[in-house]
Amino acid sequence: MTTIEEFVRGERLNAVVGWMAVLTCLLVVGLELRAGETLVPVFALGCVVAVVLPAVVRRDPSAMLPWELLVVLVGFLLARAASVAVPLSGYGVVAALALAVAVDVDVLTPVDMTPWFSVGFVTVTTMAIAALWGITQYAIDAVAGTTHLASNADLMWDLLAATVVGVAAGVTFEAYLRRVGRLAAPEPTAPSDDTARQDRVPLSASRLRYVVRGMQATLLAVTVYGVATVDLAVVSNAGIALGVTFVPTVVGRRYGRSVSAGLALWITAAAFLHAIGLLGPYGSVGWYDQVTHTLSASLVAGVGYAIVRAVDHWSTDVTFTPAFRVVCVVLFVLAAGVCWELVEFGAGGAASLLGHEAVLVQYGLRDTVLDLVFDAVGALAVALWGISYFDGVADLISASLRASK
Incomplete structure (x- = not known):
């Protein structure tokens, strides 16, 4: 069975694409900060951290995420920096970043995730971050007197965009896994003693x-x-x-x-x-x-x-x-x-x-x-x-x- 950790590749060409993605993200950080932007640089720095962590942990510069994911991640980031199709491009970055985080969690912690589980993880994470971002925008507006969210409809369209992107990202990732032959059904475990445990006092x-x-x-x-x-x-x-x-x-x-x-x-x-x-x-x-x-x-x-x-x-x-x-x-x-x-x-x-x-x-x-x-x-x-x-x-x-x- 393939775990999500196996998507960290060591091929030279893939590593070149990975480090080019890192440099692009750093360039976006510099340009956006110079323009007075704060949100896009945070996204870009998050991408840098997620991409380089496997290389740091494994002490291997060639340990990078698949080039397909990196291209999508950088593409959405550049689109968001250029204010193209906002908020779809922004939540596209979030979805791609969520998958990168799933890999990092699998590499850095005792958690073991499979590709089929990460599909749902990406979708749910994208939607959850949209909710947290909506809460944050509302709080900023209340404190600073800004109007990032002018109405409830603005928030709802943002949440809808995040949901569409999250679902699309999950479906696309599953199709990618099937294409490369890495999506398999999970192996069930033997019944544990937990199944025999009785609940607390029944309603009757x-x-x-x-x-x-x-x-x-x-x-x-x-x-x-x-x-x-x-x-x-x-x-x-x-x-x-x-x-x-x-x-x-x-x-x-x-x-x-x-x-x-x-x-x-x-x-x-x-x-x-x-x-x-x-x-x-x-x-x-x-x-x-x-x-x-x-x-x-x-x-x-x-x-x-x-x-x-x-x-x-x-x-x-x-x-x-x-x-x-x-x-x-x-x-x-x-x-x-x-x-x-x-x-x-x-x-x-x-x-x-x-x-x-x-x-x-x-x-x-x-x-x-x-x-x-x-x-x-x-x-x-x-x-x-x-x-x-x-x-x-x-x-x-x-x-x-x-x-x-």
Whole structure:
């Protein structure tokens, strides 16, 4: 099985291209700093560091990334420096740089990544960096009185550009791997003792089931009310939320294993608060949206952790350290947050075109930025303190992966 580290090449011609790329990046740094720019030089210096690190670590000047990646990286950097197709060129640099970072992480740390995993890593990282950059721009505008982000639409189009570039980069990289014959399926590991570990107290045996059933009954009543009043927004949101609350029950019946009462309450509360928020609290209670987003993001973080941990246990060709899992969880949640904001933005645009009430609503630039901030807060909270609740979910995913082979 090929690991991502094997993409560090030692051929002389490839090394020449690599060092030419480094010199080009340094030239961009000098010219942009002279012109008073700060963002592009930061990108360029990041490219320099990512490109030369393998050579430094291996103490071999010929240890460079593949020339194809270097050409793409420098091409996007030059386009961004020339202000061509901004922000697509900027996020193109981010996507190419994310792949270079994946190689460096594999070379410099105990983490072992495979090419197929790095495809998703590149896409998620590009989207997450777009979210962080949007938060940074908003903060700069608030402090310095600038207008890097004039409206919520500006931010949403940036996030859409990052998503398109990230997905395109992942698809292109996969095609490249298949062309050179280096993309292979991961080898599953033998079942571990973790799959036999029982979850905490199941919902059926806990008093928390009354709280869960109460929220489900309320969501059912709201759904019926939406049907009676022919309110599509209420029906869709409450109905979907109600369906989400039954996920623990479906999982238990499908796999013959109960989901813990704490996790079931977590899932139900997140769905309940979101559905109820659309009835008024989102617009009238200032902190309600942030609390709901933090809770929802924590669930997404748990799912992201479970996926990463399951892949780690399933494949013999990947090794993830606890610190890397935390990074993956945060990136995964931010990328999921970007997807959600784009869905809301698209729903609003579609409703305007059709003349209907929007099923999902955005409340402006500040609301979107705060959503992304609290997405990150929820992700960090789970990554640092709450991942044990999702160990059972990770075991179920790992068992399903093995069964699919």
